[in-house]
Structures are given as C-alpha cells and as structure tokens.
Amino acid sequence: MSLRDISSHISEMYDTELSHTVLSKITGCIFIEVKAWQSRPLEAVYCIVWMDAARYKVRVTHKVLYNILGINRDGYKQVLGTYISESEGDNFWLQVLTDMQNRGLEDILIACTDNLTGFKEAIESTYPKADVQSCIVHQIRNSLKYVASKDQKEFMRDLKRVYRADTKDLAELALDELAGKWESKYPVVNASWRVNWEKLTTYFQYTQSIRTLIDTTKNK
Structure with missing residues (x-):
C-alpha cells in the first residue's frame, strides 16, 4: 500500500487529511518496531x-x-x-x-x-x-470440492469416523469403509487421503490431551 493509498483511506474513514511527510515519518517509526519484533529472540x-x-x-x-x-x-x-x-x-x-x-x-x-x-x-x-x-481441516475442504452438494452431509458423516477414530488402526478401517462406499463416485478424494495418509495421521501417536491441542477440526 502506497502513501497515497494510506492517505486516501484515512481521509475516507476519518475525514482527516495527513501529508505524505507526516505519513512517511509515522510509517518509518512503525517499520523500526516491526523489524525489531521480526528479529526478536525465540525460546529454545x-x-x-x-x-x-x-x-x-x-x-x-x-x-x-x-x-x-x-x-x-x-x-x-x-x-x-x-x-x-x-x-x-x-x-x-x-x-x-x-x-x-x-x-x-x-x-x-x-x-x-x-x-x-x-x-x-x-x-x-x-x-x-x-x-x-x-492440517485435517484443509484436507476436508479440498475433499469437499469434489463432492456433490447433495452428498456432502452423508459423506461428512462417514468421513468423521476416519479422523475422529480413537486409534490409527480404527481410522484406517473407517477409511476403507469410506472408500468402499464412495470411491467409485469420487475416486480423486479417496486417492488424496491415501497419498497424504501418513502426514494426516501423525497425531494418533499422542495422548488425547495432546491430540486436542493439535486438532483443528473441533468445530467441524
């Protein structure tokens, strides 16, 4: 965003005019703070x-x-x-x-x-x-792109049994059942889960409390 864009935005939002010189000084001060934050030390x-x-x-x-x-x-x-x-x-x-x-x-x-x-x-x-x-959420969203709207509710009900399973073995069984029911209709979706399976199921090796921290599907 240029200084002209910032000036126009401030004028439109707050009915206040700021010169390019003033804006340049303000953004210069902000950039110093931003650079300091970006380079700050992290924990080990x-x-x-x-x-x-x-x-x-x-x-x-x-x-x-x-x-x-x-x-x-x-x-x-x-x-x-x-x-x-x-x-x-x-x-x-x-x-x-x-x-x-x-x-x-x-x-x-x-x-x-x-x-x-x-x-x-x-x-x-x-x-x-x-x-x-x-991320399971991104995998689900990508999957639903290929599923017809009339099938999405039923498909999601079956898919939840995969990523909400108690163990990886049970998740694999649920994935096999999902494929048996939907693969002929949506082969791309099944192939995507198979290809990414190991990276999608890492969290099964952890306890439920840690899985809850990792999990981003609780609102699904």
Missing part, C-alpha cells in the same frame, strides 16, 4: 508450531502471508513470525526455518501445516526430529 523449544497461510492480491501479483504460531513449554501461544512470499517451495521454507534457528529456536516437537509445498524437505534438514502433521 516449542512443543507445537502451526504454519498457516493467508493469500492476498497486491496490485497485480498475489502474495502469501505465512503466520507462524507456537506453544511454548509453559503452554502459552506466541506468534513466532510472519513471512511474505509469492510462492512456496523448499528454498522458501528453508529460509524461514533457518531464520527461526538463528533467533534461538533449537527444536520443534510437532509441526502442523496445510500440506505446504517443500515444507517436509526443509524441516527434515533443520529440525529432523520434528513430527509433521498435515
């Missing part, structure tokens, strides 16, 4: 770290804002950083994870992502002991 260990993407159209190009949220050993959530990119990939994620390493982050126990391109390769080289859990 975070139990769970979420990588979430928000996409914005900026003039002609599309940019992606990645928010990194973590739970520390005392159970408090913190925003670890925000990173902007026009594309994903292992080089981008390697830069992000290396930046967090340089700021003092020594270990991540569980990393939760929305199946980000290149993330698996990057985290294996920076935090090789971290478990990676793909």
Whole structure:
C-alpha cells in the first residue's frame, strides 16, 4: 500500500487529511518496531508450531502471508513470525526455518501445516526430529470440492469416523469403509487421503490431551 493509498483511506474513514511527510515519518517509526519484533529472540523449544497461510492480491501479483504460531513449554501461544512470499517451495521454507534457528529456536516437537509445498524437505534438514502433521481441516475442504452438494452431509458423516477414530488402526478401517462406499463416485478424494495418509495421521501417536491441542477440526 502506497502513501497515497494510506492517505486516501484515512481521509475516507476519518475525514482527516495527513501529508505524505507526516505519513512517511509515522510509517518509518512503525517499520523500526516491526523489524525489531521480526528479529526478536525465540525460546529454545516449542512443543507445537502451526504454519498457516493467508493469500492476498497486491496490485497485480498475489502474495502469501505465512503466520507462524507456537506453544511454548509453559503452554502459552506466541506468534513466532510472519513471512511474505509469492510462492512456496523448499528454498522458501528453508529460509524461514533457518531464520527461526538463528533467533534461538533449537527444536520443534510437532509441526502442523496445510500440506505446504517443500515444507517436509526443509524441516527434515533443520529440525529432523520434528513430527509433521498435515492440517485435517484443509484436507476436508479440498475433499469437499469434489463432492456433490447433495452428498456432502452423508459423506461428512462417514468421513468423521476416519479422523475422529480413537486409534490409527480404527481410522484406517473407517477409511476403507469410506472408500468402499464412495470411491467409485469420487475416486480423486479417496486417492488424496491415501497419498497424504501418513502426514494426516501423525497425531494418533499422542495422548488425547495432546491430540486436542493439535486438532483443528473441533468445530467441524
């Protein structure tokens, strides 16, 4: 957003005029604070770290804002950083994870992502002991894109038996039953769950209390 855009927005919202000189001084002060926040030291260990993407159209190009949220050993959530990119990939994620390493982050126990391109390769080289859990919500949303609206309610009832199962073995049985019922009609959906199965089921190895922390489907 340019100074002209900011000036127009302030004028429209608050009926107040600010010169470009004043705006430049204000944004300059803000940028100093932002840079200090972006480079602040992190704690050595975070139990769970979420990588979430928000996409914005900026003039002609599309940019992606990645928010990194973590739970520390005392159970408090913190925003670890925000990173902007026009594309994903292992080089981008390697830069992000290396930046967090340089700021003092020594270990991540569980990393939760929305199946980000290149993330698996990057985290294996920076935090090789971290478990990676793909976001169930994103997987569900992607699945429903291929399911006819008239079938979605029944399909979701069957799908809940998969990701809400008590154990991974029971989840696999439920997935087999789901495939037996729906695969002929929606083969792409079944194939997607099969391909991503290991990354989608990491949380089954943990106790229910930890699974609740990881879980982002409680409102589904």
